Amino acid sequence: MSKDKRWGVSMTDDLFANRVRSEVPSRLNGMFPQMDFPDAIKFTAGSPAEDLFPRKEMAQAFADAVATEGNYTFQYHTVTGPQSLREKLAKRATEKMQIENIDADNVMLTAGGQQGIDLVAKMLLNRGDSMVVEAPTYVGALSSFDMYEPKYYAVQLQSDGMDLDQLETTLKAHPEIKFLYTVSDFHNPGGVTLSVEKRQRLVELANRYNFIILEDSPYRDLRYVGKSLPTIKHFDTEGRVIFLSSFSKILMPTLRTGWLVASKRIVKQLLKLKEAADLEVPNLTASAINQYLEKNDLDAHIDQLNKEYAKRQWAMAKGIRNYLPKEVKATCPDGGFFTWVTVPDYIDTTELLYDHATPEEHIAYVPSKNFYAYKECTNGMRLNFTGLTPVQIDEGMERLGRVLKEAIARNQSSISVEN
Amino acid sequence: MSKDKRWGVSMTDDLFANRVRSEVPSRLNGMFPQMDFPDAIKFTAGSPAEDLFPRKEMAQAFADAVATEGNYTFQYHTVTGPQSLREKLAKRATEKMQIENIDADNVMLTAGGQQGIDLVAKMLLNRGDSMVVEAPTYVGALSSFDMYEPKYYAVQLQSDGMDLDQLETTLKAHPEIKFLYTVSDFHNPGGVTLSVEKRQRLVELANRYNFIILEDSPYRDLRYVGKSLPTIKHFDTEGRVIFLSSFSKILMPTLRTGWLVASKRIVKQLLKLKEAADLEVPNLTASAINQYLEKNDLDAHIDQLNKEYAKRQWAMAKGIRNYLPKEVKATCPDGGFFTWVTVPDYIDTTELLYDHATPEEHIAYVPSKNFYAYKECTNGMRLNFTGLTPVQIDEGMERLGRVLKEAIARNQSSISVEN
Numbered sequence: 125m126s127k128d129k130r131w132g133v134s135m136t137d138d139l140f141a142n143r144v145r146s147e148v149p150s151r152l153n154g155m156f157p158q159m160d161f162p163d164a165i166k167f168t169a170g171s172p173a174e175d176l177f178p179r180k181e182m183a184q185a186f187a188d189a190v191a192t193e194g195n196y197t198f199q200y201h202t203v204t205g206p207q208s209l210r211e212k213l214a215k216r217a218t219e220k221m222q223i224e225n226i227d228a229d230n231v232m233l234t235a236g237g238q239q240g241i242d243l244v245a246k247m248l249l250n251r252g253d254s255m256v257v258e259a260p261t262y263v264g265a266l267s268s269f270d271m272y273e274p275k276y277y278a279v280q281l282q283s284d285g286m287d288l289d290q291l292e293t294t295l296k297a298h299p300e301i302k303f304l305y306t307v308s309d310f311h312n313p314g315g316v317t318l319s320v321e322k323r324q325r326l327v328e329l330a331n332r333y334n335f336i337i338l339e340d341s342p343y344r345d346l347r348y349v350g351k352s353l354p355t356i357k358h359f360d361t362e363g364r365v366i367f368l369s370s371f372s373k374i375l376m377p378t379l380r381t382g383w384l385v386a387s388k389r390i391v392k393q394l395l396k397l398k399e400a401a402d403l404e405v406p407n408l409t410a411s412a413i414n415q416y417l418e419k420n421d422l423d424a425h426i427d428q429l430n431k432e433y434a435k436r437q438w439a440m441a442k443g444i445r446n447y448l449p450k451e452v453k454a455t456c457p458d459g460g461f462f463t464w465v466t467v468p469d470y471i472d473t474t475e476l477l478y479d480h481a482t483p484e485e486h487i488a489y490v491p492s493k494n495f496y497a498y499k500e501c502t503n504g505m506r507l508n509f510t511g512l513t514p515v516q517i518d519e520g521m522e523r524l525g526r527v528l529k530e531a532i533a534r535n536q537s538s539i540s541v542e543n
Numbered sequence: 544m545s546k547d548k549r550w551g552v553s554m555t556d557d558l559f560a561n562r563v564r565s566e567v568p569s570r571l572n573g574m575f576p577q578m579d580f581p582d583a584i585k586f587t588a589g590s591p592a593e594d595l596f597p598r599k600e601m602a603q604a605f606a607d608a609v610a611t612e613g614n615y616t617f618q619y620h621t622v623t624g625p626q627s628l629r630e631k632l633a634k635r636a637t638e639k640m641q642i643e644n645i646d647a648d649n650v651m652l653t654a655g656g657q658q659g660i661d662l663v664a665k666m667l668l669n670r671g672d673s674m675v676v677e678a679p680t681y682v683g684a685l686s687s688f689d690m691y692e693p694k695y696y697a698v699q700l701q702s703d704g705m706d707l708d709q710l711e712t713t714l715k716a717h718p719e720i721k722f723l724y725t726v727s728d729f730h731n732p733g734g735v736t737l738s739v740e741k742r743q744r745l746v747e748l749a750n751r752y753n754f755i756i757l758e759d760s761p762y763r764d765l766r767y768v769g770k771s772l773p774t775i776k777h778f779d780t781e782g783r784v785i786f787l788s789s790f791s792k793i794l795m796p797t798l799r800t801g802w803l804v805a806s807k808r809i810v811k812q813l814l815k816l817k818e819a820a821d822l823e824v825p826n827l828t829a830s831a832i833n834q835y836l837e838k839n840d841l842d843a844h845i846d847q848l849n850k851e852y853a854k855r856q857w858a859m860a861k862g863i864r865n866y867l868p869k870e871v872k873a874t875c876p877d878g879g880f881f882t883w884v885t886v887p888d889y890i891d892t893t894e895l896l897y898d899h900a901t902p903e904e905h906i907a908y909v910p911s912k913n914f915y916a917y918k919e920c921t922n923g924m925r926l927n928f929t930g931l932t933p934v935q936i937d938e939g940m941e942r943l944g945r946v947l948k949e950a951i952a953r954n955q956s957s958i959s960v961e962n
């Protein structure tokens with residue numbers, strides 16, 4: 125705590141708090157390599173397709189918000205944002221997420237899903253407190269959690285979601301764990317979905333071992349195969365699950381509007397934290413979303429997105445089959461934005477990206493290292509398929525296939541040389 | 544740090560972090576009493592006048608942002624927001640705030656001034672770190688700072704800003720102080736402005752005692768008398784001053800757009816914290832502000848505001864002279880939103896508000912207690928004059944005069960009884 129009076133390159137650096145003084149650069153640094161080739165194909169960003177934005181409808185919704193609510197919507201109000209939007213979201217949560225017995229006061233609007241993650245961490249974590257994340261997990265969540273300086277326990281992701289046997293062993297050994305973060309549907313970056321059985325068991329574990337679950341589900345509506353599963357929150361019996369969603373993937377990122385459903389006690393604490401962080405919801409934006417929902421069929425729009433994204437997901441699945449060497453494994457997601465690829469463990473995907481994939485084939489992906497609390501996995505990669513057309517995906521996967529085959533060949537020839 | 548396994552009314556309360564477990568309710572609680580009388584006059588909120596919002600122009604600016612930048616502005620980008628808006632603000636900072644030698648990368652966009660305050664505190668404060676606030680100070684800043692659990696040192700506000708002799712004594716006794724927060728122009732809630740001499744001396748103290756200054760100046764453009772002073776940041780020689788402004792008071796609160804000017808090293812740290820908190824600036828809103836600034840004369844709009852607010856400030860000054868008892872002192876601000884009233888110390892303004900002002904005269908103000916880190920001052924009140932017409936202000940001040948005269952009379956009769 126004592127102020128260190130070093131006078132170095134910058135005179136103010138010694139005044140920074142521990143949370144920002146760390147030698148480790150931002151977790152988001154280096155995730156997206158610079159690549160300006162005209163034929164570049166980027167599987168990196170988690171962006172929705174721009175040409176599918178409901179641009180005309182949202183522009184009209186902003187105009188309607190100004191016209192009908194006038195100056196009221198421009199003024200300071202309260203941290204909660206419009207009651208009528210929260211009512212609509214409570215209804216949607218019951219109909220689409222099977223979250224029963226809630227009303228508008230169980231719903232909180234946030235500045236994107238990211239603020240929901242940040243405020244939940246701020247509510248729960250003292251420095252050094254223990255929490256569970258998946259391995260791999262959403263990198264933006266790690267960058268929020270880092271700021272509250274927790275101790276991480278990482279639980280492996282399996283094809284049906286996190287390994288609950290490993291989780292239970294961890295909970296027995298570390299009963300001080302108070303918080304668990306999971307992406308339940310179409311995992312970012314893993315592409316997998318938590319099974320119904322595991323959802324139920326996870327809530328039982330939370331009750332038995334006394335922790336809170338943040339169920340982050342921004343991709344839930346974007347399902348291309350099969351039927352939606354009930355949320356983890358659906359099985360919640362003790363107000364331990366916070367369900368988090370967002371308009372960024374189904375309408376537009378620029379709305380910076382997420383929403384969460386939680387017990388009223390928890391919502392009350394989170395509102396106090398939001399007030400301290402940015403005072404209140406931007407009412408014009410919230411009113412515009414409310415207008416959009418009144419005058420348009422959101423689910424019809426989502427159906428359109430799903431039709432197009434299914435083609436892109438399919439192009440990627442075909443690309444994996446047609447071009448990637450047999451030593452490589454990949455998840456086949458039922459929805460969402462991402463496929464996860466696992467390569468032989470002698471390949472470091474960060475080195476491969478900078479030494480071969482980008483300079484030689486003009487493609488980019490996000491290396492696995494970025495998605496682990498302790499950066500321990502170096503032989504995976506996240507591929508986004510929603511931001512590219514099927515033709516671009518096919519071409520990009522062919523190039524990725526070449527990069528991987530050459531890496532495997534290099535390894536085999538180096539083994540021959542050693543022998 | 545250990546998890547407390549109490550099973551009480553709510554099963555999750557024992558999992559909350561220290562920062563939200565405190566018994567003290569939110570600092571903003573009880574600041575604005577419920578009052579639904581048809582003749583109510585509220586001096587409480589720090590709201591700009593709704594009828595002066597540039598509603599038509601901002602609606603056009605949103606339409607222009609959609610039309611000219613199309614889908615680009617709806618997509619994910621980076622945490623920084625549009626370069627061309629930050630360029631305009633750097634230019635404005637030089638022309639209007641006398642902050643020289645800066646460019647767009649010294650400027651950061653925030654979710655209202657509030658987020659600027661929150662992120663600076665998050666950048667600097669470990670739990671238990673020492674900081675200086677003014678007494679009184681902006682209550683929303685205290686609610687941000689509280690979340691990082693600092694030790695506060697409060698320095699008295701004088702008619703020309705904070706008492707720098709008291710500050711220097713405090714710094715000598717507590718050299719571990721690393722952060723000072725001040726509202727430099729038309730203080731909220733104090734109504735006073737820091738003198739030029741004190742601005743210069745404050746920077747010298749920061750250099751000598753190694754701390755960072757957050758200069759919060761959301762009211763700076765709203766000056767009704769005299770000429771603007773150079774900012775504290777103008778005198779900064781070592782990158783120790785962070786200057787914070789906002790569009791909430793000069794355009795509209797709903798834009799939720801503040802901006803700050805700081806050294807590039809500090810901006811870099813703050814951007815990392817913003818990314819973790821809410822990912823990025825809402826580009827549609829930022830583009831709309833950019834469009835507004837390109838097609839409208841912001842300073843002409845500010846002149847209009849100043850013309851009207853000057854009348855309201857004048858109505859309040861007259862009301863103080865005409866109606867308030869001579870035992871009462873009040874500041875006479877040259878700009879901004881607030882007048883600060885000091886009453887005899889035997890009057891508790893919180894009790895007076897709930898027992899007399901609201902039920903008997905249907906008026907409300909914010910009691911002084913709310914503006915002190917340790918709630919030590921009970922005989923002051925903050926009066927807002929921008930949210931009411933001159934006629935309402937005159938009527939409200941007449942009622943406040945009656946409330947105060949009666950309180951003084953009650954005290955005198957109780958003294959007579961005791962004698």
